[in-house]
Amino acid sequence: MSAARPPVFVFSDLDNTLFSSARKRAPGEDAQPAALLRNGDVVSYSNGRQRALLDWLARDARLVPVTARSVEAYRRVLLSFSGPAIVGFGGVLLDADGQEDAEWAAHMAQVLGPAAPLLEETCQLLQAAIDARGLNAWARVMHEGGLAQYVVAKHREHDADALRQLGDEVLGPWLAAHAGFRSHQNANNLALLPPGLDKSAALAFLLSRLRSVHGEIVSIGFGDSYSDADFMALCDYGMTPGGTQLGHRLAGQKERTHAG
Ligand SMILES: [Mg+2]
Known part of the structure; x- marks a missing residue:
């Protein structure tokens, strides 16, 4: 057998x-x-x-x-x-019933808590650069259950090159000074992720x-x-x-x- x-x-x-x-x-x-x-x-x-x-x-x-x-x-x-x-x-980890897994949620609350002010700060930097350049784009801190998770920026006309330039010029220097944070871009999604997310x-x-x-x-x-x-x-x-x-x-x- x-x-x-x-x-x-x-x-x-x-x-x-x-x-x-x-x-x-x-x-x-x-x-x-x-x-x-x-x-x-x-x-x-x-x-x-x-x-x-x-x-x-x-x-x-x-x-x-x-x-x-x-x-x-x-x-x-x-x-x-x-x-x-x-x-x-x-x-977030959802179980088979679509409910949040409590153990993972408690872990992520500890991981993400300290990053929240930095995510807000970076989002404001991105938004200021968007406004200064007159880009038709937005930046936002994404939340789950009241907890800041990551920053996302998108171009309303899907100009991925403009988004890439924004990421290089604004997030590049910021990331060099903030270990563990990382940015990621795929097409019209630019994200800044804190350590542990x-x-x-x-x-x-x-x-x-x-x-x-x-x-x-x-x-x-x-x-x-x-x-x-x-x-x-x-x-x-x-x-x-x-x-x-x-x-x-x-x-x-x-x-x-x-x-x-
Ligand atoms: Mg995909």
């Missing part, structure tokens, strides 16, 4: 991994709504191939979202998941808990963005969609390997 097979868990980013924003990929004939804006408009769609992959994963694996979306934005995703979910860049930190906690329940598990990380790479690296295997930020990096590395 062979031993029971370990369960397979897929820890998956959502946006541009399981579905795509309408802006990045025009909805084709097989598109189905995947996420809504606050006003109820469809903002993201899945295509037939994305849904086939999702169905395949759901059949044989347990799918755990690992998303930068806030709890509120996560609830506007139209896919349903039956287990836990890591949301808000790892700041990390998808990979939340996944490390969840992996340890899942192993205490299930024993050995098979873990697969799935994501499209540089900010997904660290949590994917905690897993036994990694997957990334082609044509994405991380997919391009993989392709670049491959080309350099060939050239070398």
Whole structure:
């Protein structure tokens, strides 16, 4: 008799991994709504191939979202998941009933508390630079349950280059003076993350808990963005969609390997 097979868990980013924003990929004939804006408009769609992959994963694996979306934005995703979910860049761990995990919440309150004044300060720096340059952009401190989590800046006309310049000139010097903080940009999202707020930190906690329940598990990380790479690296295997930020990096590395 062979031993029971370990369960397979897929820890998956959502946006541009399981579905795509309408802006990045025009909805084709097989598109189905995947996420809504606050006003109820469809903002993201899945295509037939994305849904086939999702169905395949759901059949044989347990799918755990690992998303930068806030709890509120996560609830506007139209896919349903039956287990836990890591949301808000790892700041919040939801259980299978959609309730906040109390142990992780207590941990994050300790981690994030000291960073709150610095997040406010940096947000004001970004907003002042936006105003001084006349950029059609905004910067905001994102909160969960009254606790400051991270700073996000977006350009209203999706000018990612202007956002990158803003990040380089404002966040660059600030980060050099504040160890542990880091910034991340993917397209029209510029984020400043405090120490300890990390998808990979939340996944490390969840992996340890899942192993205490299930024993050995098979873990697969799935994501499209540089900010997904660290949590994917905690897993036994990694997957990334082609044509994405991380997919391009993989392709670049491959080309350099060939050239070398
Ligand atoms: Mg993504």
